[in-house]
Amino acid sequence: MKLYNTLSGQKEEFKPLGEEVGMYVCGITPYDTCHIGHAMSYIVFDVVRRYLEFKGYKVKHVQNFTDVDDKIIARANELGISPQELAERFIAQYFEQMDALNVKRAHIYPKATEEIAAIIEVISGLVQKGHAYEAKGDVYFRVQSKTDYGKLSHRNLDGMMAGARIEVEEAKEHPLDFALWKAAKPGEPSWPSPWGPGRPGWHIECSAMSLRYLGNTLDIHGGGQDLIFPHHENEIAQSESLTGVPFVRYWLHNGLMQLGQDKMSKSTGKLITVEDALSRCSPDAIRLFVLSSHYRSPMAYSEEGLEAMDRAAARLRLAAHLEAEGATAIPFDPEPYRQRFIEVMDDDFNTAQAVALLFNLDREIYQRRSEGFAVEEAQQTLIELAGVLGLTLKEEKREELAEAIPSAQFIELLISVRDKLRDERQWAVADEIRSRLRELGIVLEDTAKGTVWRYKR
Numbered sequence: 001m002k003l004y005n006t007l008s009g010q011k012e013e014f015k016p017l018g019e020e021v022g023m024y025v026c027g028i029t030p031y032d033t034c035h036i037g038h039a040m041s042y043i044v045f046d047v048v049r050r051y052l053e054f055k056g057y058k059v060k061h062v063q064n065f066t067d068v069d070d071k072i073i074a075r076a077n078e079l080g081i082s083p084q085e086l087a088e089r090f091i092a093q094y095f096e097q098m099d100a101l102n103v104k105r106a107h108i109y110p111k112a113t114e115e116i117a118a119i120i121e122v123i124s125g126l127v128q129k130g131h132a133y134e135a136k137g138d139v140y141f142r143v144q145s146k147t148d149y150g151k152l153s154h155r156n157l158d159g160m161m162a163g164a165r166i167e168v169e170e171a172k173e174h175p176l177d178f179a180l181w182k183a184a185k186p187g188e189p190s191w192p193s194p195w196g197p198g199r200p201g202w203h204i205e206c207s208a209m210s211l212r213y214l215g216n217t218l219d220i221h222g223g224g225q226d227l228i229f230p231h232h233e234n235e236i237a238q239s240e241s242l243t244g245v246p247f248v249r250y251w252l253h254n255g256l257m258q259l260g261q262d263k264m265s266k267s268t269g270k271l272i273t274v275e276d277a278l279s280r281c282s283p284d285a286i287r288l289f290v291l292s293s294h295y296r297s298p299m300a301y302s303e304e305g306l307e308a309m310d311r312a313a314a315r316l317r318l319a320a321h322l323e324a325e326g327a328t329a330i331p332f333d334p335e336p337y338r339q340r341f342i343e344v345m346d347d348d349f350n351t352a353q354a355v356a357l358l359f360n361l362d363r364e365i366y367q368r369r370s371e372g373f374a375v376e377e378a379q380q381t382l383i384e385l386a387g388v389l390g391l392t393l394k395e396e397k398r399e400e401l402a403e404a405i406p407s408a409q410f411i412e413l414l415i416s417v418r419d420k421l422r423d424e425r426q427w428a429v430a431d432e433i434r435s436r437l438r439e440l441g442i443v444l445e446d447t448a449k450g451t452v453w454r455y456k457r
Contacts, residue, residue: 001055001346003220004296006228006251007152011348014250021052021059022214026206026223026231027109029066030090031075034097035271036286036301037224037257037264043287044254044295044349045222046103046390051345054388062213063106064206065091067113068199073188083189084113097274101283102390108213112205116191119200119208122242123180123193131241135171137183137196141203143176146237152251153229160229178234180204203234207247211239221248225256225296226263255298264301272301284317284391285310291351291389312359313391314445314454319362320383320393322369322449332368334381337361341385351389358386370448411442415451418444 002011016022025045028038052059066072067087076086095105112119123139126132131145143149143157150156160176179201184190190197200208210218216239223232232251239247257264264271277286280303288309293299337357344353361382369375386393414433421430434444437453445452 002348003250003252004348005249006253007248009154012250016057016219017217017249019058021057021219023049023052023059023061023220023222024206024210024214024218025061025063025106025221026227027063027065028090028094029069029071030087030094031069031072032090034090034094034274035257035264036274036277037271039097039101039274039277039286040257040290040299041222041224041254042098042103043101043290043390045252047291047295047351047388048220048222048252048349049104050388050390051349060108060214061104061106062108062110062210064209065109065111066202066205067091067111068189069202077187087111097278100278101274101286102392104390110209110213112200113189115205115209115212116200118212119204120181120193122208122211122238123200123204125242126180126238129241131238132180133173134195137198138171138179139181139195140172140177141180141234141238141241142173143178143237144174146241149237150233152233152236155229178203178230180238203231204238206231207235207238207242210235211243216243216245216247218248220250220252222252222254225253228253252295254295255293258298258300260300277306281306281310282313284313284393287390288313288355292355294352295349311443311445313393314443316358316362316382316386316391317393318445318447318452319365320379320386322365322375322379330373332364332373332375332378334361334378337378338381338385341388345388354385354389358382358389361385366448411437411453415444415453419451 001014003014004010005012023045025042028034049059049061065087068083072083072087076083079086098105123132126141127134127139130142132139132141150160157174157176181193181195181204182198182201183195184197184199188199190199210221221232221235236247259270259272262270285306286309289306290299292309337360341354341357344350344357361378365375365378365382368378383393414437418430418433421427421433437444443454445454
């Protein structure tokens with residue numbers, strides 16, 4: 001099994017330190033609703049965890065919440081509520097939306113405001129070792145004390161300075177020194193510390209949390225590519241300066257979701273919320289949309305792409321739950337698909353090829369079933385491998401939907417009319433019925449047993 005390590009810039013054989021894989025993933029700053037770019041990252045690392053567990057590894061998954069931050073404070077002031085109330089509101093929404101997307105919950109969700117003691121301990125250790133210094137109530141990390149600073153982003157200090165927008169502060173020894181502790185300002189939350197009241201900087205919380213819950217060296221640290229510098233670079237500097245040992249064995253970074261030519265971002269307002277996406281299609285469709293590209297590649301949001309994956313997800317569900325129809329005693333053996341699935345996922349979690357394999361298996365289930373083979377084992381394999389990708393393939397019960405919506409019988413009537421039009425080769429009119437039904441939220445799927453329908457989510 002090989003993973004692409006951002007630190008080395010190449011694929012490396014995966015060898016965890018011990019029996020338990022320690023995995024840390026950077027979480028959200030909860031000051032606004034999550035967008036589909038957030039969902040992309042957490043779906044990716046959900047699959048990383050699921051596949052490791054599928055392979056027999058025991059995983060300890062930690063993901064933080066940055067629940068004190070300049071953006072949280074500013075937004076809370078706008079709304080006239082406390083930063084804690086704002087953060088808790090969006091943390092609750094995060095859990096609701098990730099649960100809907102079938103993202104497994106991490107084993108531990110530390111919050112910055114609940115880890116102040118651990119953060120102060122780490123900062124104090126860095127000050128004692130000469131890697132950090134106090135200035136007017138602030139504490140800064142001394143970047144020049146770390147000779148290999150920049151090794152993750154593959155840059156040096158001169159390269160970082162060139163063209164960079166750097167806040168000039170007289171208290172800093174070097175323009176790239178970054179805050180570990182920020183002195184209290186009027187109206188902001190603060191905690192007592194050896195340097196006076198204040199609050200932690202952004203980068204230090206992840207070092208403190210990961211060291212506390214996963215030890216000095218992590219197996220996997222994940223996040224978006226936009227976190228490589230400065231956030232993850234600074235995490236390495238802090239952690240290794242304190243412990244004297246490598247911080248992370250494998251750095252994994254997912255590509256970013258784009259809306260047009262721009263990165264999807266809360267700060268710019270260029271985004272599609274998870275709530276919007278879930279109102280348009282099924283959770284399985286969103287996961288398929290994300291996983292149909294390699295996790296390190298950038299993705300462009302597309303409503304057409306989501307709709308296509310909604311149809312694809314429906315087809316997988318149908319294949320997984322087809323009833324046996326005059327099958328012989330000869331079973332169709334799906335083991336080659338399972339082995340190939342493992343091969344492609346062992347190659348740096350190549351979900352794009354894994355998804356393609358699911359659709360190949362889907363087509364063969366239909367084909368073999370029409371030839372009279374028993375496909376139950378293949379269906380179970382489809383469900384199992386889809387589950388490794390976090391797809392539920394839950395069967396929709398049309399009877400329940402028909403009882404809930406009075407227009408169900410009318411939909412069946414339109415389908416029968418459409419079938420007759422297709423028999424008479426009046427394709428344009430038949431397609432018009434299908435399109436108009438879709439506008440009303442009704443999706444038609446043509447199968448070997450005839451046309452089936454479902455309500456679009």
